[in-house]
Amino acid sequence: MPTSSIRQLPKTEMILPGTRSCAGCGLMLTYRHALKALDEGKTIVAVPASCMTVLHGVYPITPVKVVCINNPFAATGASATGIVAGLRATGKTGYTVVAFAGDGGTYDIGIQALSGALERGTDFIYVCYDNEGYMNTGTQRSSASPVGAVTSTTPILAKLQHKKDMVRIVEAHNLPYIATASPSFPFDLYDKFKFAKDVKGPRYIEVHAACPPGWGFPNKDLVKMGKLAVETGIHALFEISEGKFRLTSRSLALAEKGRKKTVADYVKGQTRFRKISAENLSRLQDFTDKRWNDLLERHFKDNP
Amino acid sequence: MGRIEIITANTAAALAAKLCRVQVISAYPITPQTPVTEELAEMVENGSLKAEYITVESEHSALASVVAASQVGARVFTATSANGLLYMHEMLHWAAGSRVPIVMACVNRGVGAPWTILNDQQDTVSQRDTGWIQIYCRNSQEVLDSVIQAYRVAERIQIPIMVCYDGFILSHTSTPVDVPSQEEVDGFLPPLEDRSGMDGHTLMNVNPLILSDPRPDPEGRLMPGYMEFRYRLQQDILESVNEIKSADEEFSAIFGRSWGASVWTYRMDDAEHAMVSMGSLASECTLAADQLRNEGVKAGVVGVRVYRPFPRVEMVESLAGLKTVTFFEKDVSYGYQGALAMDAKAAMYDSEHRPLISSYIVGLGGRDVRPDQLAQATLKCVGGETKHCWLDVRDL
Ligand SMILES: Cc1ncc(C[n+]2csc(CCOP(=O)(O)OP(=O)(O)O)c2C)c(N)n1
Ligand code: SF4
Numbered sequence A: 001m002p003t004s005s006i007r008q009l010p011k012t013e014m015i016l017p018g019t020r021s022c023a024g025c026g027l028m029l030t031y032r033h034a035l036k037a038l039d040e041g042k043t044i045v046a047v048p049a050s051c052m053t054v055l056h057g058v059y060p061i062t063p064v065k066v067v068c069i070n071n072p073f074a075a076t077g078a079s080a081t082g083i084v085a086g087l088r089a090t091g092k093t094g095y096t097v098v099a100f101a102g103d104g105g106t107y108d109i110g111i112q113a114l115s116g117a118l119e120r121g122t123d124f125i126y127v128c129y130d131n132e133g134y135m136n137t138g139t140q141r142s143s144a145s146p147v148g149a150v151t152s153t154t155p156i157l158a159k160l161q162h163k164k165d166m167v168r169i170v171e172a173h174n175l176p177y178i179a180t181a182s183p184s185f186p187f188d189l190y191d192k193f194k195f196a197k198d199v200k201g202p203r204y205i206e207v208h209a210a211c212p213p214g215w216g217f218p219n220k221d222l223v224k225m226g227k228l229a230v231e232t233g234i235h236a237l238f239e240i241s242e243g244k245f246r247l248t249s250r251s252l253a254l255a256e257k258g259r260k261k262t263v264a265d266y267v268k269g270q271t272r273f274r275k276i277s278a279e280n281l282s283r284l285q286d287f288t289d290k291r292w293n294d295l296l297e298r299h300f301k302d303n304p
Numbered sequence B: 001m002g003r004i005e006i007i008t009a010n011t012a013a014a015l016a017a018k019l020c021r022v023q024v025i026s027a028y029p030i031t032p033q034t035p036v037t038e039e040l041a042e043m044v045e046n047g048s049l050k051a052e053y054i055t056v057e058s059e060h061s062a063l064a065s066v067v068a069a070s071q072v073g074a075r076v077f078t079a080t081s082a083n084g085l086l087y088m089h090e091m092l093h094w095a096a097g098s099r100v101p102i103v104m105a106c107v108n109r110g111v112g113a114p115w116t117i118l119n120d121q122q123d124t125v126s127q128r129d130t131g132w133i134q135i136y137c138r139n140s141q142e143v144l145d146s147v148i149q150a151y152r153v154a155e156r157i158q159i160p161i162m163v164c165y166d167g168f169i170l171s172h173t174s175t176p177v178d179v180p181s182q183e184e185v186d187g188f189l190p191p192l193e194d195r196s197g198m199d200g201h202t203l204m205n206v207n208p209l210i211l212s213d214p215r216p217d218p219e220g221r222l223m224p225g226y227m228e229f230r231y232r233l234q235q236d237i238l239e240s241v242n243e244i245k246s247a248d249e250e251f252s253a254i255f256g257r258s259w260g261a262s263v264w265t266y267r268m269d270d271a272e273h274a275m276v277s278m279g280s281l282a283s284e285c286t287l288a289a290d291q292l293r294n295e296g297v298k299a300g301v302v303g304v305r306v307y308r309p310f311p312r313v314e315m316v317e318s319l320a321g322l323k324t325v326t327f328f329e330k331d332v333s334y335g336y337q338g339a340l341a342m343d344a345k346a347a348m349y350d351s352e353h354r355p356l357i358s359s360y361i362v363g364l365g366g367r368d369v370r371p372d373q374l375a376q377a378t379l380k381c382v383g384g385e386t387k388h389c390w391l392d393v394r395d396l
Helices: A026-038 A051-056 A073-089 A103-108 A111-120 A166-171 A186-197 A219-231 A249-256 A263-267 A278-302 B009-019 B034-045 B059-071 B082-087 B089-097 B140-157 B182-188 B226-255 B279-294 B312-319 B339-348 B371-382
Strands: A043-047 A067-070 A096-102 A125-130 A177-181 A203-208 A238-241 A244-247 B003-007 B024-027 B052-055 B076-080 B103-108 B133-136 B161-166 B175-179 B263-266 B273-278 B299-304 B306-308 B324-329 B356-361 B388-390
Touching: A026 A051, A026 A096, A026 A125, A026 A186, A026 A203, A026 A219, A043 A051, A043 A073, A051 A067, A051 A096, A073 A096, A073 A103, A073 A111, A073 A125, A073 B024, A073 B052, A073 B059, A073 B089, A096 A103, A103 A111, A103 A125, A103 A166, A111 A125, A111 A166, A111 B059, A125 A186, A166 A177, A166 A203, A177 A186, A186 A203, A186 A238, A186 A249, A203 A219, A219 A249, A219 A263, A244 A249, A244 A278, A249 A278, A263 A278, B003 B009, B009 B034, B009 B103, B009 B140, B009 B161, B009 B175, B024 B034, B024 B059, B034 B052, B034 B076, B052 B059, B059 B076, B059 B082, B059 B089, B076 B082, B082 B089, B089 B226, B103 B140, B133 B140, B133 B226, B140 B161, B140 B175, B140 B182, B140 B226, B161 B279, B182 B226, B226 B306, B263 B279, B263 B312, B273 B279, B273 B312, B273 B339, B273 B371, B279 B299, B279 B324, B279 B371, B299 B312, B299 B371, B312 B339, B324 B339, B324 B371, B339 B356, B356 B371
Parallel strands: A043 A067, A043 A096, A096 A125, A125 A203, A177 A203, B024 B052, B024 B076, B076 B103, B103 B161, B133 B161, B273 B299, B273 B324, B324 B356, B356 B388
Antiparallel strands: A177 A238, A238 A244, B003 B175, B133 B306, B263 B299
16 A cells, blocks of 8 residues: 555654755755665665765765665675675675665766676665756756756756656666656655665665755755756656566556646746756757657556 | 785785785786786685676776775775876775775786886885885785785784886796785674764765864864875875784784794895885895895895885984985886985984985886896995986986
8 A cells, every 4th residue: 555644654763853954955855755764673774975975974974874884985785785785694694785876876877887886686675866067066967857947067058968768778788677756745755665675685775865955945945846856847856666667656646547747837836947948948848748658658558 | 824826916916905804805906917917807706715806998987986885884995006096096095085985906017108017116105104004025925915914904903005016027936925814814804894884774964075164063072184184194095003013913823924024134134234225225225135145135024015104213223323224116206216216215313324215216117137236336335436327227
C-alpha cells in the first residue's frame, strides 16, 4: 500500500534543526524523507563535495544523525564500493550504504565512478539530487541544467544545450531498481526509498531538488515549484523495477487523465529563465513533450 | 620457516600483501605494475587469499575505494605506477588527510608525455608532498620485507605508506627471495585494530573530515580544525622515524634481515667521498664504489631508503666531514634541480663540515646507467670539479 498520510511516516527526525542549507532547500526536504525511509541506525552515506557537505555541517557539529563519509567530488561511486567491500571484509552486516551526490557530482565529474560502481554491481543506493547546477560553488551550469537557464557560467547567452538524460545512461547498466522522485511528493519519495532499501544490488534514485537561490524563486515556493516541474512533465515521476517501467504519483494521474501544464508556466516563476528566448522556450517545450510521450508509451506498453 | 623462491619484485609485493592478510584490494592495471593486480586477483579468485577484490575503472577510484574500505575498518592494499599515480593525486592527499593506514606498491616508471614505460622515479618523487611516507627499495627482498614493515608502521601511526621500487629493473626481474611463512608474518604483524568508530552495531554520527577552526564538540571538548589537523600530520610524519626504526629492528629479530630504517650505508666507515641515491640505482652505486676503491679512492654509498620523512639527521651524520658528495637521481624538480640533492643540501646547511657537492640527473625513462659512468662522475667531484647536470643526455 502506498503511503498516503503524514501519519504513516516515522516520527523520528534524522536531521535536527541547525543544518547549514538555505531556507527552502529541496535537497534538505529530500534528505529528511529519505532518511526516514532508510534509517534504522545502520545507514552510512557517502557524500562528495556539494551542498550536501554543507548541509552536514562542520565537524564536530553535525545536525544529521547518520554516519557520513566524505569523499572527493569525483569519487562517490568508488567510495561507496569501498565502504561495501570494507564492511563485508570485516564481517559488519546489516548496513545500508547510500551515496548522495548532486547533479554535478553525478552527471559530470562523478559519472565514471558511478558507472564503475553500477557495472560492478555494488550493493548500494545511489541518489542524485538534481538541482540542475553547481550550487555549492555558486550556480554554475552542469550538464543537468536545462536549456535557456542563466547560470554563472552561462551568464549572457543562457544555457544552449538540453539536459543530459542521466536516467537512460544509468538504465543502460541494467539495474534492478531505478526511480525518480521529488520532495514535493514526499509520500512517493518515501515509498521509493523504502522499497529500494530492500532491493539487492545497485539502485539509482534521481530526485528533482529545487533550489530557491539557484533558480531564483521565493523560499516559500519550494513545494509549488517542485509540483510544477512534475505537472509540466519537466520532471516525471516513475520507477523501473527489474526493467518494468511504471509512472507513479502525480505523473501517473497525469498519464491517466488530465493535461500537462505548459513549460511557460514553469519558467515564468524563476529568474534563471529571465532571458529565455522564444526559440529556446519552444525547444524546451518540444524536448519535454518528446520525453513525456516516450515515457507514456513505455508506461502503457509495460502496464497495458 | 620461510622458503627461497625465484620471483620478481611484483610477485614479492603481491605475496607480501597476501602474507599481511589484506582484506580489501583495489587496483587498476598500468605497466609495469600490472602483474601485481593480476596476481592478487588470482589469489582472491582461487581462494588462497580471503579478501574483497574491487575491479575499479580508474586509479582515482582504486584509491578512493580503499580509503573508504579502510575507514570502515579493513586492511587494504593497492598498487600503481606513473600516470596512474598522478591520476590518484587528489586521492593521495585525501588518504593522508583521512589518516588511513593504506599501503601502496608504487612501481616507478617515467611519466608521460612523451610516453615511456621504462623506469625513473619522477612519478613518486613528484608526489612527495602529499603526506605519505615513501620507502624506496633496493631489491625484491626489500620490497617484500618493506610491505610487511609498512603495514606495521602505517597502522601504528595512521599514515599511508608508498613502497616504491624500480619498474622492470626490479618489477620484472626474477631473483631469489626469502618468502617468510604465514606464522612468522602473523607473529610480526598483529591483526588490524578497528578504528572505524563502529562499536558492534552502533555507528557514531560523526563526519570527521570537514574541519574549519577548532571548536567545542557537544561535550565541550575542543576538536581540531584544519590547520591543527595538518600540523598533527606533519608532526606524526616527522616522528614516524622512530616507528620505522623499531619496525625494522623487530623485523630483523624475527626474520634475520635488516634494511637500515631510513638510510643505509656501504663502505662508509672510512670513506672520504660519498655517492647518494635511492632505489635500485643506489645498489648500482655500490658497484661504482667498489670500482673506485680498486682505484684507491675512498668512496662509499649512502642510500636513502625512506625519502619522506626526510632522514635529515641521518644524512647529516653520514655526510658531514666528507670531502665530496655526489648525488645521482632519477627525477628532477623542474626549474631547479634533482629533488633529493636539493633536500639533502637543505639538511646539511647547518653542518660545520660542508663537503663539495655535485648532483646528476640520470637514467630518465629507462636510459641505461652503468657503474663506470657513476664512478667517473664521482671522480670529477673528487678532483674538485662540482657540477649540477644531467648524465649521458644527448645534447641535440
Ligand atoms: C575536483 C574538484 N573540482 C571542483 C570542486 C569544486 N566544487 C565543489 S562542489 C562543486 C559543485 C557541486 O555541484 P553539484 O554536484 O551539482 O552539487 P550541489 O552543489 O548543486 O549540491 C564544485 C564544482 C571540487 N570540490 N573538487
Ligand atoms: S544552494 Fe540550493 S541546493 Fe544548495 S543548500 Fe541552498 S537551496 Fe539547497
